[in-house]
Amino acid sequence: MTAIQITNVEKNYKSLKALDGVSLSIEEGEFFGLLGPNGAGKTTLISIIAGLIRPDAGRVTIHGHDVITDFREARKKLGVVPQELVFDPFFTVRETLRLQSGYFGLKNNDKWIDEVMDNLDLSDKADVNMRALSGGMKRRVLVAQALVHKPPVIVLDEPTAGVDVELRQTLWKFISRLNRAGHTVVLTTHYLEEAQAMCQRVAMLKAGRVVALDTMAALIRRIAGSQLVLRLASGSLPPELRALVLHDEQQEGNTYNLRVTDYAEVEKILARLREAGAVIDEMQLQQADLEDIFLQIMGDKTP
Amino acid sequence: MNFMSVGFQTLFYKETLRFWKVATQTVAAPIVTTMLYLLIFGHVLEGRVEVYPGVSYTGFLIPGLVMMSVLQNAFANSSSSLIQSKITGNLVFILVPPLSHWEIIAAYVLASMVRGLVVGCGVFLITAWFADLSFVAPLWILAFALLGAAILGTMGVIAGIWAEKFDQLAAFQNFLIMPATFLSGVFYSIHSLPPVWQTVSHFNPFFYMIDGFRHGFFGVSDIAPWTSLAIVSLFFVLLAAIAVNLLARGYKLRH
Numbered sequence: 001m002t003a004i005q006i007t008n009v010e011k012n013y014k015s016l017k018a019l020d021g022v023s024l025s026i027e028e029g030e031f032f033g034l035l036g037p038n039g040a041g042k043t044t045l046i047s048i049i050a051g052l053i054r055p056d057a058g059r060v061t062i063h064g065h066d067v068i069t070d071f072r073e074a075r076k077k078l079g080v081v082p083q084e085l086v087f088d089p090f091f092t093v094r095e096t097l098r099l100q101s102g103y104f105g106l107k108n109n110d111k112w113i114d115e116v117m118d119n120l121d122l123s124d125k126a127d128v129n130m131r132a133l134s135g136g137m138k139r140r141v142l143v144a145q146a147l148v149h150k151p152p153v154i155v156l157d158e159p160t161a162g163v164d165v166e167l168r169q170t171l172w173k174f175i176s177r178l179n180r181a182g183h184t185v186v187l188t189t190h191y192l193e194e195a196q197a198m199c200q201r202v203a204m205l206k207a208g209r210v211v212a213l214d215t216m217a218a219l220i221r222r223i224a225g226s227q228l229v230l231r232l233a234s235g236s237l238p239p240e241l242r243a244l245v246l247h248d249e250q251q252e253g254n255t256y257n258l259r260v261t262d263y264a265e266v267e268k269i270l271a272r273l274r275e276a277g278a279v280i281d282e283m284q285l286q287q288a289d290l291e292d293i294f295l296q297i298m299g300d301k302t303p
Numbered sequence: 304m305n306f307m308s309v310g311f312q313t314l315f316y317k318e319t320l321r322f323w324k325v326a327t328q329t330v331a332a333p334i335v336t337t338m339l340y341l342l343i344f345g346h347v348l349e350g351r352v353e354v355y356p357g358v359s360y361t362g363f364l365i366p367g368l369v370m371m372s373v374l375q376n377a378f379a380n381s382s383s384s385l386i387q388s389k390i391t392g393n394l395v396f397i398l399v400p401p402l403s404h405w406e407i408i409a410a411y412v413l414a415s416m417v418r419g420l421v422v423g424c425g426v427f428l429i430t431a432w433f434a435d436l437s438f439v440a441p442l443w444i445l446a447f448a449l450l451g452a453a454i455l456g457t458m459g460v461i462a463g464i465w466a467e468k469f470d471q472l473a474a475f476q477n478f479l480i481m482p483a484t485f486l487s488g489v490f491y492s493i494h495s496l497p498p499v500w501q502t503v504s505h506f507n508p509f510f511y512m513i514d515g516f517r518h519g520f521f522g523v524s525d526i527a528p529w530t531s532l533a534i535v536s537l538f539f540v541l542l543a544a545i546a547v548n549l550l551a552r553g554y555k556l557r558h
Contacts, residue, residue: 050399053558072401080399086392090321102313103400145396 001063003028003153003184004049009058011044011208018044019055020208026186026201028063028152031179033199034188035290037298040205042188043083046157049186050080062153076104079151081143083158083188087130093117093141094126097148104149116144119174136167143171147178154178155186160194172198196290204297212297219293227286228258228266235278241269254281311406314397318414322380329376329418334425337372341365341430344490355492355523362434363517365427366444367489370516372426373448374509377419377455378462378480381411385463386472389556398557404550408460408543415456416449423448436520443528444519450535451512455480457542464549464556483509488517493525508538 004026011019019041026032034042047053049060051067051074060067065074088096094113101109117123120140125133130141139159146154154175160168176198179185189195195202196216204212212219227246232254237245244258260266266285273280322329345361355363388394397407438444458480466472487509493501504510515531518524524531550556 051557052395052398054553072403075399075401078399082392082395084392086395088388088393088396089391090324095320099313099317100396100400102316103310103397103402105309105401107309 001028002026002061003030003063004186005059005061005064006045006049007059009045009048009055009060011041011048011053011055017208019048022058022205022208022210024203024210024213026184028184029179029182031176031185031198031200032187033195033202034186034205035192035195035202035294036188036205041208042205043157044208045205046080046155046186046188049155050078051075076149077152079146079149079154081146081154081156081159083161085135085138085142087133087138087141089129089131092127092129093122093133093144096130096141097144100145101148106149109148112150113144113148116147119170119177120144121170136163139163140167140171143174152182153184153186157188158190159187160189160191168194192290192294202290204294206298212293216290220287220289226260227292228260228269229255229282229284229286230258230273230280231255231282232273233279233281235273235276237278238272238276241272244269260285308406310400310402311410314402314407314410315413318380318384318410319417321384322414322418329380330422330425333372333376333422334429337368337426338429340368341433345433355521358521359434362436363492363521364490365430365434365436366517366520367513368430369423369427370448370451370513371484371489373419373423373452374455374484374512375419375480376422377415377452378459378476380415380418381456381459382463382466382472382475383459384411384414385460386466386469389463389466390468394556404547408457408546408550411460412453412456412546415459416452419452419455420448423452437522438520439522440519440528442519444516446532447512447516447519447535450532450539451516454508454512454535454539454542457539457546460546461542461549464546464554467555483507486510487513488525489513508535511535511538 002025004024006022006024009019009022010017022041022045034045036042044053048055049062049067051071054068062074063077065077067074091099094117097113097117098109101107101113114123117126120143122137122140122144125137130138133141143156143159146156156175159171163171172194175185185198187195187199199216201215202212202219203210236254237256241258244260246257246259258269260269270280341361341364345364348360351360385394388397462472462475466475486504487507488504493504493510496504511526511531511534514524514526515528515535518528518531
């Protein structure tokens with residue numbers, strides 16, 4: 001079943017096209033990453049999913065429920081952790097979570113509230129006023145608020161921005177457990193290694209358009225490939241191999257980074273080097289990572 | 304609109320708890336301020352002004368001050384809560400859950416009415432010792448207090464949605480609510496005004512709220528209470544329609 005269906009969504013702010021015909025389908029139980037530089041449209045898209053922003057065109061459904069025409073059912077299925085560190089200074093942590101449960105129509109939700117607080121190491125802060133919490137603790141409460149109604153779809157907008165390692169680990173442990181239990185998770189993050197470690201599939205947004213959408217493994221294979229790092233003891237790189245050189249500006253002396261897609265290609269490169277009389281001093285095969293893909297796609301001039 | 308929905312009840316409870324947690328500022332302070340009005344105006348004008356035959360100036364002033372407290376505090380509750388939530392960003396906690404615009408408006412307005420009426424009762428309980436008051440028609444007192452609080456609570460919702468900063472809300476309060484309240488006959492009967500200002504006063508809906516409320520105490524008023532009730536009710540319907548429309552469209556809330 002499709003957890004989130006985004007169809008041709010457009011959003012304009014005066015002359016700025018924040019989203020330009022975005023279509024995505026996120027399946028139930030997926031751990032999905034939404035990546036892109038600042039201003040790419042990630043938060044706008046998440047706000048449209050959450051009903052905070054209305055699209056100029058297109059449609060979004062959550063578990064089949066339209067976020068505008070059937071907003072009650074759609075919102076019941078969704079938990080959103082906003083990017084901004086917002087809180088209500090009038091209430092304690094427990095009061096905040098009880099109120100949030102109530103807004104979702106849940107009374108007597110203390111058992112689950114206690115479990116969520118326990119999993120996010122918030123139990124000893126339950127009766128502390130929100131104002132007195134550190135930034136990291138406030139972030140945990142935001143996550144807890146998004147989970148009080150056990151939503152099948154959880155959207156986290158930069159949940160680990162500016163938080164310490166301990167919270168990141170606590171958060172990912174809990175979110176992974178929820179994902180294993182069947183919850184769909186959509187994540188935006190600036191930490192690419194985090195997306196690589198957690199997400200099964202990613203979409204990359206650039207200037208309001210989806211410029212890449214695939215599983216992590218396929219993206220790495222298809223777009224970035226691997227890198228063959230060579231240091232030559234003598235001779236130079238034959239001209240026909242220069243087309244494979246990556247990060248031109250980073251080449252030092254006789255060291256070259258070549259893009260390769262499979263092992264057979266490595267064999268061909270080595271054969272060509274032998275023919276040209278070059279002697280290899282050192283050789284290393286490096287697997288590309290999400291950062292390479294990200295830089296490659298975002299570096300592309302065409303949006 | 305479902306008044307039994309847990310979502311509505313929770314938001315109403317939250318809005319009530321919010322002002323109650325800072326009751327010194329939201330309840331005690333306005334009672335003290337109103338007491339000062341009574342002491343100063345009552346002291347200066349007592350014995351010099353007789354608005355209705357047989358009614359002392361202090362006796363005339365008290366219902367006006369009670370109603371003024373109800374109105375101002377009902378407005379302050381919804382408007383300040385909304386603007387604070389907008390500026391700090393925590394309004395997202397209300398916009399993301401499955402609450403309808405009807406539930407949101409009803410919760411904010413009812414909580415505002417509670418604050419307005421709590422402050423009004425407080426003012427009444429303290430000021431009632433300063434004059435002999437009669438209660439000729441208690442139902443009129445109740446009707447105008449409830450409607451007045453509902454109107455100002457709704458105006459607070461509209462102002463809170465419209466304003467983007469505290470400065471704009473202060474302008475709404477100082478240039479609209481305050482003059483309309485002070486020029487509505489809290490401190491005088493409009494019959495003591497020159498004819499032109501009497502005419503102008505008839506375009507001020509606050510005048511009808513206070514005049515109708517006062518009728519419940521003395522059985523006399525500048526305008527027949529049924530006329531005032533009709534005008535005030537119409538004004539409420541108009542404001543409620545505006546507030547519902549703004550929220551339904553997501554004006555300045557859902558961009």
